[in-house]
Amino acid sequence: MKAIVVTDQAAGTAGMTLVERPEPDAARLASLEGANYGDVVVEVHASGFTGNELEWPSTWTDRLGRDRTPSIPGHELAGVVTALSYGATGLSVGQRVFGLTDWTRDGTLAEYAAVEARNLAPLPGDVDFTVGAGVAMTGLTAWQGLFEHGRLRAGRSVLVHGAAGAVGSMVTQLAREAGAYVIGTGRAAHRQPALGFGAQEFVDLENDALEDVGGVDLVFDVFGGDIGRRSAGLVRAGGTLVTVAGPPEARPADGLAIDFVVVSDRAQLGEIARRVRDGRLRANIGQVATLDDAVEAFNPTERIQGKTVIRVRP
Numbered sequence: 001m002k003a004i005v006v007t008d009q010a011a012g013t014a015g016m017t018l019v020e021r022p023e024p025d026a027a028r029l030a031s032l033e034g035a036n037y038g039d040v041v042v043e044v045h046a047s048g049f050t051g052n053e054l055e056w057p058s059t060w061t062d063r064l065g066r067d068r069t070p071s072i073p074g075h076e077l078a079g080v081v082t083a084l085s086y087g088a089t090g091l092s093v094g095q096r097v098f099g100l101t102d103w104t105r106d107g108t109l110a111e112y113a114a115v116e117a118r119n120l121a122p123l124p125g126d127v128d129f130t131v132g133a134g135v136a137m138t139g140l141t142a143w144q145g146l147f148e149h150g151r152l153r154a155g156r157s158v159l160v161h162g163a164a165g166a167v168g169s170m171v172t173q174l175a176r177e178a179g180a181y182v183i184g185t186g187r188a189a190h191r192q193p194a195l196g197f198g199a200q201e202f203v204d205l206e207n208d209a210l211e212d213v214g215g216v217d218l219v220f221d222v223f224g225g226d227i228g229r230r231s232a233g234l235v236r237a238g239g240t241l242v243t244v245a246g247p248p249e250a251r252p253a254d255g256l257a258i259d260f261v262v263v264s265d266r267a268q269l270g271e272i273a274r275r276v277r278d279g280r281l282r283a284n285i286g287q288v289a290t291l292d293d294a295v296e297a298f299n300p301t302e303r304i305q306g307k308t309v310i311r312v313r314p
């Protein structure tokens, strides 16, 4: 199969190449040999990645700390199940699926991927593979940050950083649907897109004073650094700063600061798929490229708003 691999951590994205790799061995998967318990093989139709994956330790080492290069980046996918192992439950061969793959295993910038079945959910027939790959990571991150870690309820106020971005646009839409009052942030040019995703107010971080927001019940931070630190001071008593930008550098005076890494969850993927189907959730896809052009897409020369999706099969 064709796959994108990285072999040299020091080389970074310059070391990314498109190569021929053996496909995941479906016969071996079904034979109970090896450590494939619970895996399925997915024929990848669309794949997504995060721009800073090559900085993650999990791209280079497995859970036991062993070198796992050459490794295949990209951990978001939509595709079709082609083989099941012993222990793979709830899916069948031929089924359309989407989800996230394990950070410490080969990913989805490839024609096939071996994935634990529990990390996948059915993708309805009327949801395009590109959309499925585009909302898996961003939708789950938004869902977990708002509802699990942020315990959001109707009537609460939420400050959503990067509200026109890949994650922020999902956070904005889900928070609005849940009945929250949503204040988005970003650059001046992001005002209209953020309002279009449902933000009721917008703070242009380049020209407005963040502190003018006053107090909010929940901050969803994707930046960290100075903006993350200053945002902690905006959280009302009993509120929460949720961040996906690494350990928070400041905490609310009388509230929680929670840093998390998204995990795949079949039930939550189902909630996301339902909302995409009925129009409550709009994918924010900025660019679609082929696997042949994936290295270039991973190294964009200009900023692209929204998610880049690699369409592995037409």
Ligand SMILES: NC(=O)c1ccc[n+]([C@@H]2O[C@H](COP(=O)([O-])OP(=O)(O)OC[C@H]3O[C@@H](n4cnc5c(N)ncnc54)[C@H](OP(=O)(O)O)[C@@H]3O)[C@@H](O)[C@H]2O)c1
Pocket: 050, 051, 052, 137, 141, 161, 162, 163, 164, 165, 166, 167, 168, 185, 186, 187, 190, 205, 206, 222, 223, 243, 244, 245, 246, 260, 261, 262, 303, 304, 305, 306, 307
């Ligand atoms: N922990 C986790 O589980 C997890 C999960 C998903 C994502 N993440 C992380 O979350 C971050 C955001 O991901 P994403 O995919 O949503 O990125 P993204 O699509 O680039 O969104 C970020 C948005 O914020 C804007 N922005 C960036 N810096 C800004 C600044 N200084 N002032 C105003 N606006 C600014 C960006 O605009 P420009 O494009 O113009 O800069 C963009 O609109 C990434 O660092 C990613 O690694 C973590």
